[in-house]
Amino acid sequence: MDLLIFQVPILMVQASLDGILLGILFALIAYGMALQWGVMNIINIAQGDLVILGGYITYFMYLSGIHPALGVIVAPAIMYFVGVGLYKLVINKVVDRDLFISILATFGISILFMQLMNFAFGADVVLANSEFGTTMLFNNSVTLPNSKLFSALISIIFAIGLVVYMKKSKLGRAIRATAQNARAAKILGVDTEKVYAATFGINAALCGVAGALVAITFTIHPYMGLPYTIRSFMIVIIAGLGNLPGVAVSGMGLGVFEEFADYILGTEFRIGSVFLLLVLILVYRRFKLSKKREYLK
């Protein structure tokens, strides 16, 4: 227990600011999670590993001398095809099945990805240094790395871009129609198989963007994927499927929670507190629902 944060109130400003900027990034990953959950009815445990893979693409651009900020364009382009490939290989066989099968199958993919990334990129913690510098606020008592601002900005741009794309484009309409009723969409001439592949690809591309931003602002490591999955799952549950403003707000809320947990409990309990929060939220949700006594489908 480190109660420094209560003695130095300016740290609360620091933690909130960090948390909000971090939360916007989480919300982007959660957006992809909500998309595939809503459209294909699968829960993808490998979500976090796709994020880390996107991060490694950016890291390699950084190593070969290209500015890592360009990773936010290259990583999603590559990750889209990784996503489509993954769909063609595995995911298309679990779409219509029980949710647990999708959980376990993607858990297997997650383990596979972890080890393959460990082989390919080594077990070191790495980051892609963007050299964006730091802004000092409030008389130099709050530090704000510009890379975090950059990451939040890019996340917002991609999220808004995707929302507009889903509303206006033909594929977006097809995806929304499939989410509402896959059978009806099929009858009306939508190639649902293609829609599913595109949805999973878009999700992977979003993970790629997020991964690039994670590599720039934080660090990446082959085994760091699962916390991102859990965070995005949690954000989607809090917000509810199909509630995009809710995803943004709960993402930021989770980011702030994490930063405060980091200061108050210590860094070693940070990930633990995230997972514990997930359990608490699910249990809270269960009691709330059981009071309502609604029929659950």
Add this chain to the structure above:
Amino acid sequence: MKNNNVIFYAAILIFGVLAPFMLPAFKVQLSILCILIVLALTWNIQGGEMGYNSFGNILFYGLGMYLCASVQVGMFFPLAEWTESGGEKTFLHTPTQFFQGMAFGLLVAAIVPTIVAGLIGYAILGLRGHYFAICTLGLGVAAGEISGGIEIIGAGQGFTTPPFPDVGNLESRGQFFYFLSFIVLVLTFVTVKSVYSTRFRLILNAIRDNEDKAEAMGIQTMKYKIIGWMISAFFCGLAGGIMGGLVGYIDSTDVAFDGREMGVFMVLMAILGGKGTLWGPIIGATLFHLFKEGFWTYFLGWQYVALGVLIVVIVIYFPEGLMGWLREKYPERFGEVVDEADRKAQVELK
């Protein structure tokens, strides 16, 4: 039929007792096999019979492991100093102290997880379907992360369990742990089998098939779900306690709450053999152990790749497992009445 059964069980029991003497080089492997079967059998109570796919039974396993070792050390020496000294043995258990500690440790390792399961059961088991799966996954990982931050049980640097004392000959350590795990296996099997032969199994199956309907029929589903989970927790805790002593070293995320290994293994073994059957998890665990040992020995480094591929293949292509496949092929052997006309009609349809 009855007579055949007695002979069959007697043969297995005799093999179990003689195994460490016949195959002295494989004592550790056989002990681990016993532990794996225990884990698969207990996971099957939730995942197979009850339809609650739990990733969180690893919580009880890890809890049992830490509790057993802590009690074993804490009964005689200051625990904090023990973990601080790490591998260097400043304290030595006498044989009496070791066995006394082990006995009390296993007692605690069995009872405390059972109580924990009972306490959290009401909150957690109210979740349905994938929410339950993700929640228990979170529970297991949270336990690992949190125990990795607690100083007194070794935090990140791990916890060395008391070494086996100098009694008997070189073989005695392996034999001791083998018989311990074999006894737990027999206990688990007898418990699970006798529990399955009562109304309890039917209630669990009713919960799996349609929980709302089961509740409407007047079954107190929550009570039975919690009891089922407590039985699992009891044996998982015991298995964890023994495994801690066998491995000799406890690490929060790599040994105790290892969601990437044990946590997935128990799910996979039960599914591989066929969930919802008594013998499925046992066969699945045996096959999986053979596969695992082969891969871990000859393709070290690629084991998680193989594991990931294995999970995907089993889950997608054989979700009913080996027993499910056999059942489809030879339904008569499983006591299912097959209508010949019906079967012919199906063949024609194909």
